[in-house]
Amino acid sequence: MILGGSGMKLSFSTNAFVRHSLKDAIEHIARIGYEAVEILADVPHLYADHFSPDDLRRLKDVLRSSRIAVANINANTAMGFYGRQFWEPLFEPSLAHPQEDLRKWRVAYTRKCLEIASALEAPSVSITSGRMISGVEPEESLIFLRDSIEQLLGDARKYGVLLGMEYEPGLLIERYEELVAFIDQVASPYLGANLDLGHSHVLGEDPWTVVPGLGPRIFHVHLEDIKSRKHHHLIPGQGDMDFTALRRCLESIEYEGFVTVELYTCSHHPVEAARRSLTHLQRVFAVSS
Secondary structure (H helix, E strand, O other), X not given: OEEOOOOEEEEEEHHHOOOOOHHHHHHHHHHHOOOEEEEEOOOXXXXXXHXXXXXXXXXXXXXXXXXOEEEEEEOXXXXXXXXXXXXXXXXXXXOOXXXXXXHHHHHHHHHHHHHHHHHOOXXXXXXXXXXXXXOOOHHHHHHHHHHHXXXXXXXHHHHXXXXXXXXXXXXXXXXXXXHXXXXXXXXXXXXXXXXXXXXXXXXXXXXXXXXXXXXXXEEEEEEOEEEOOEEEEEOOOOOOOOHHHHHHHHXXXXXXXXXXXXXXXXXXXXXXXXXXXXXXXHHHXXXXX
16 A cells, blocks of 8 residues: 555554464455565564574565565564563663673674565664663763674675664664764664654654654654553554654655554554554545645
8 A cells, every 4th residue: 555645655563463473464464455564573473593594485475475565674672582582671682782792693683684684675674772781881882883783784785775773762772863863973875764653752752853854864664653652552543643744744755665553562453453553544644635
């Protein structure tokens, strides 16, 4: 589905379908009517350390038979690292982890995700900075983060896949201004934003500052509803966000990438959540200004 005639394309993330296999998640999302799917690069879906060439071939077959594109490889979390379902530390080991061997593991893991994204013709891989660590100054963590990113830029260029940094309340990079400063410092066309408009709303940011400020550096968009600025992802239409205004913001910069609905909070009813999201966004986004 093309949103608002603008060229934006609607996607749904498999991270709502963690009680389903990746195959089932993709088939459900395709049947519901989404043009693309964001694939969770973690257990129980595409954990890159355990993803074989045969797994990749089977995944390609599922995508081909479902006639659905891959919007993004979501490499934000790494619960598979612990070998079990593990809620915290959700984003660790991160690209900014103070322990060198763990930081190297995350760089290597992200490199695998870039290679898989290229094989699946996904335009981007999303990443985060990880959380601030007790006893480590944020400035030091940012040095670690930049070093990790710089190790990955050659791979991003090699595979033709963009790295989209996602900011989030509570992370090392948690605000628009911090992300812009970091992207400017790295100064690579392969590093930009995986912009979660719900996170921005939680922080009280003005979308007419954030969206034009990032402009062409927005590689991929996450979308969900938010109520009372509480960081809890809701089905579009259940919260306070003005999706018409957000659509107009994205149209103002001629954004033509994927907009992925991210509802990891709805793992108990992902099919219903995906359907209700599509119905709401068809009504709000697909209406001409």
